[in-house]
Amino acid sequence: xxxxxxxxxxxxxxxxxxxxxxxxxxxxxxxxxxxxxxxxxxxxxxxxxxxxxxxxxxxxxxxxxxxxxxxxxxxxxxxxxxxxxxxxxxxxxxxxxxxxxxxxxxxxxxxxxxxxxxxxxxxxxxxxxxxxxxxxxxxxxxxxxxxxxxxxxxxxxxxxxxxxxxxxxxxxxxxxxxxxxxxxxxxxxxxxxxxxxxxxxxxxxxxxxxxxxxxxxxxxxxxxxxxxxxxxxxxxxxxxxxxxxxxxxxxxxxxxxxxxxxxxxxxxxxxxxxxxxxxxxxxxxxxxxxxxxxxxxxxxxxxxxxxxxxxxxxxxxxxxxxxxxxxxxxxxxxxxxxxxxxxxxxxxxxxxxxxxxxxxxxxxxxxxxxxxxxxxxxxxxxx
Numbered sequence: 001x002x003x004x005x006x007x008x009x010x011x012x013x014x015x016x017x018x019x020x021x022x023x024x025x026x027x028x029x030x031x032x033x034x035x036x037x038x039x040x041x042x043x044x045x046x047x048x049x050x051x052x053x054x055x056x057x058x059x060x061x062x063x064x065x066x067x068x069x070x071x072x073x074x075x076x077x078x079x080x081x082x083x084x085x086x087x088x089x090x091x092x093x094x095x096x097x098x099x100x101x102x103x104x105x106x107x108x109x110x111x112x113x114x115x116x117x118x119x120x121x122x123x124x125x126x127x128x129x130x131x132x133x134x135x136x137x138x139x140x141x142x143x144x145x146x147x148x149x150x151x152x153x154x155x156x157x158x159x160x161x162x163x164x165x166x167x168x169x170x171x172x173x174x175x176x177x178x179x180x181x182x183x184x185x186x187x188x189x190x191x192x193x194x195x196x197x198x199x200x201x202x203x204x205x206x207x208x209x210x211x212x213x214x215x216x217x218x219x220x221x222x223x224x225x226x227x228x229x230x231x232x233x234x235x236x237x238x239x240x241x242x243x244x245x246x247x248x249x250x251x252x253x254x255x256x257x258x259x260x261x262x263x264x265x266x267x268x269x270x271x272x273x274x275x276x277x278x279x280x281x282x283x284x285x286x287x288x289x290x291x292x293x294x295x296x297x298x299x300x301x302x303x304x305x306x307x308x309x310x311x312x313x314x315x316x317x318x319x320x321x322x323x324x325x326x327x328x329x330x331x332x333x334x335x336x337x338x339x340x341x342x343x344x345x346x347x348x349x350x351x352x353x354x355x356x357x358x359x360x361x362x363x364x365x366x367x368x369x370x371x372x373x374x375x376x377x378x379x380x381x382x383x
Contacts, residue, residue: 062095063099064093065093065095067091067115069145069146069369069371070090072086072115074114081122088368104117121364125364130152133152138151138154139153139332139334140265140266140269140333142330143328144330148369154265158262158319160319161313161314162311162313163268163312163319163321164261165229166271168220169217169220169292170275172213173289174244174278181213183217185212185213187212188208189201189211195230196226197226197314198226198313199219199227200219200223201219201223202227213232216232222296222297223297248274249270249274265333265334266333268319269321271321272321272322275289276329276331279323293310294306303324305326305362307325308322312335314339316338316340317336317337318336320334320354324365326366327366328365328366330369334354334357
């Protein structure tokens with residue numbers, strides 16, 4: 001085994017170790033297609049307002065409970081949650097009246113209310129929405145604070161188009177972080193590098209132009225440049241990349257040939273989670289990667305929040321994988337085979353589909369997981 005391959009394997013071992021100890025709120029949960037994760041309701045704490053009372057005072061300080069996310073307020077423990085009808089309590093501190101483990105009775109401005117601390121949003125709300133979306137659209141949604149996962153047709157295999165440029169960039173950045181790649185390496189653009197498809201190098205740069213590997217990474221992500229991507233693939237090789245994907249927990253049966261890779265939405269969601277894990281290190285290289293992901297020349301997933309994303313577009317494939325920096329961050333992947341035009345010629349119909357799904361998931365995420373009450377719906381209750 002070569003010295004470089006040994007070092008790659010060391011990286012994989014370290015990544016697995018990091019994955020086992022990472023604490024980013026369900027960030028590295030096992031992906032199970034169409035089986036949402038069952039997670040507790042998040043950081044909920046019981047505490048005492050004050051532990052200092054006069055010695056001769058028989059009165060105990062009231063206990064309080066801190067809710068970190070919106071939770072339904074029930075009149076009884078037997079009441080069923082009804083979206084849009086059952087009020088949601090804002091995050092905050094409430095007086096704890098009775099503690100029954102998973103159920104607690106708390107004081108609110110509207111009287112005593114029962115709270116189920118392990119409440120998770122109903123799948124029916126998502127399933128009803130996606131029932132009308134159809135099976136040519138695959139969706140994966142993962143709230144990172146609470147590990148909540150929902151998938152619609154998320155195991156369906158599709159050509160990755162350019163989504164794999166993001167996972168390959170992650171691979172190269174990891175090599176650089178471990179001293180196994182020098183991103184100041186210069187490559188001279190020649191006719192042998194020429195590729196058609198997306199990108200700006202072939203339009204704006206003559207043969208003989210020199211690029212650093214750092215610049216090629218930026219072209220590959222921001223412009224989805226096929227020339228930049230292929231130069232990097234050929235330089236860093238495919239087998240080490242396959243080993244890297246395996247170390248991330250990815251499905252290597254999907255890798256096959258890096259250029260013709262197949263993906264599904266759940267796998268893309270896993271890669272997006274690994275990318276976010278790297279971005280959170282805030283190293284200079286990670287910050288550059290994040291800036292490139294947030295500066296893509298084409299985006300399909302929309303949001304009112306900042307988004308780091310990578311699209312894929314190759315007839316008939318039309319995809320986007322995104323990290324949405326909401327007040328409770330989440331991953332959203334949408335993959336389709338609905339493209340009838342080639343980049344950059346968009347269609348209103350496809351844009352409308354992506355916007356509808358994007359904004360529905362944003363609303364759902366804000367309603368049930370947002371930690372800032374300015375993002376709640378009007379039927380919520382303040383402490």
